[in-house]
Amino acid sequence: MAQPEARPSRPRAVTLSDVARLAGVSPATASKALNGRSQVRAETRERVIEAAERLAFRPNPMARGLLAGRTGTVGLLTSDLEGRFSIPILMGAEDAFGVGKVAVFLCDARGDAIREQHHVQALLERRVDGLIVVGSRTDPRPSLGRDLAVPVVYAYAPSQDPADISIVQDSVGAGRLAVQHLLACGRTRIAHVSGDPGYLAARERAQGAGEALAGAGLTPVGDTLFGTWSEGWGRAAAGLLLDRHPELDAILCGNDQIARGVVETLRERGRRVPEDVAVMGFDNWEILTSGSRPPLTSVDLNLEEVGRAAARALFSAIEGSPRSGVETRPCRVVIRGSTAPLS
Amino acid sequence: MAQPEARPSRPRAVTLSDVARLAGVSPATASKALNGRSQVRAETRERVIEAAERLAFRPNPMARGLLAGRTGTVGLLTSDLEGRFSIPILMGAEDAFGVGKVAVFLCDARGDAIREQHHVQALLERRVDGLIVVGSRTDPRPSLGRDLAVPVVYAYAPSQDPADISIVQDSVGAGRLAVQHLLACGRTRIAHVSGDPGYLAARERAQGAGEALAGAGLTPVGDTLFGTWSEGWGRAAAGLLLDRHPELDAILCGNDQIARGVVETLRERGRRVPEDVAVMGFDNWEILTSGSRPPLTSVDLNLEEVGRAAARALFSAIEGSPRSGVETRPCRVVIRGSTAPLS
């Protein structure tokens, strides 16, 4: 006889009616009992719950969502191929939503605007309840538009449209924090080697660093050196600095890669880190900070917190209380071997 | 008058009935027209399609899934906090599934077995059509069990249960490929510095390397040095090797971090890379390979291909043709400056 299934088909899922039948009540009553509605006798509720447990009943989210008009899902749209930024944000969002309450679709647009559009469309077709958009760099990015069917929260990189809500780390504050740490280590001759000046993050960190120095009545050692976000640039810049400003006692680097390069050149040029020169970076990318000799002090962007905040903002927008504007979260310094008080 | 909405409520989604009404047909006919069923006059189909476009109609996936008994979603369960391995696998899976056809829930168990269980439960409650499990290391991992309600594919790390289907990269072959590349560069005195011998990846890569050497009639320079997966170990091991075997002309490293350390020590000890000693690693982690001096040749694990294969395997299991056993995908050598032919 024709048996289309190639193997024993998986058991049909148990439905609310199955539970109701076992408990000897109607589906309506079973629903009320399981959802804590008040109009059920305690003893009945008991029976229904026990039946549900015996059958390992799990309500079908599609049936439920069909009524409620909600799916209990959100989309996380990233452009960051490595997941360097989006994974911590995803984990923060998972925390805030709570496992099992809301599930997250992760889509990677791979830096491609039209692929991003496809993903947005696909997510909307799936009727996600909301969207979190993670930029590939901290510069303001184009808004997805004002009349999407669902609320959108921008994380890591703000939207260009001030009517949108964006949650970002405080880059200016990060620069300030970094310099304050170096000052606390007794350093006063501080240089700054940054990355690509086309990146807002580079400029803002430099700005914050400058403010903190000025606040302490100090002037930076030389101008900020902008270059690229690479170890190679770090090596080159450190050479430059040592030639021009041999007196420096700290180098603040625009990210961890630059810091790696700087540390390497300092070592080769016979400067001890941190005794002679303290070095620190930004991003706190463990793979880079831990392998360095000595391990790198770095400013952590607190991306999990950004993710949590984004999730909360999205949640309240879904509930009907949207916010707007750009909200920032503080960063924090993670101290390792490359900075230490002057003895 | 009582207006519960705090702001202009989002427009109600357009339904098939709206389309049908506009086209002057019944919902049944509209459905058939849009889904390419044959029992619709061409002219009618035309009208329906145009109406659907005018209203920007998108079928509600929950209603559709409710009938079909499928959600069109899969869960990707990872344990790898950084996303280093899971993101490429996710992208491969996205490719294979196709944007819009299947959406992927990404969950990170953060290496915690009970959090993993929670996520599995949550995904099952959502009625995902299947699960891809990405291990945190390549060693076989416990199976999720045989009687889950949906098919499961293990990627990167195989399941311990041979009845499950696992898709992994070919670590032995990777070791072989690496040595073959070094041989092609004319190197014959090849040492191997690996990571933690508790990792299967370390042992398998070493095995493959040994086989390739033996196949060429060569013997390795010294025993494989096992240690940790760190730059520090790479630096130390390179020192050891240079002391014991100054004649070596290539060092194969268990991963890119070790290779970074090895390159650094070689430079400090005055050996030129690649002229005197060729160096290569595994994983092809761009952040590490590109910053090195010279950039590192490395074996890429082809994780996107693993992801694609896992997605295809999952798809065919969902369609009713499950496979089982461990299937491997080849790796590939990415050549950069740290290896070159002996001149």
Added chain:
DNA sequence: CGCAATACCGAAAACGCTTTCAGTGGAAAG
């Protein structure tokens, strides 16, 4: 011109759940 076959369309059921509303029985109040 009559009949069967065909092409096309729509009513209705179904998926699994929640919610509304009417109905039942018992207890409290008169």
Added chain:
DNA sequence: CTTTCCACTGAAAGCGTTTTCGGTATTGCG
């Protein structure tokens, strides 16, 4: 003892699709 009220339960509608099946109009054929 009758009336009112309350607590509880279940029938039924509805969410937005797809699919089955019966019905009608049209066509082809004898």
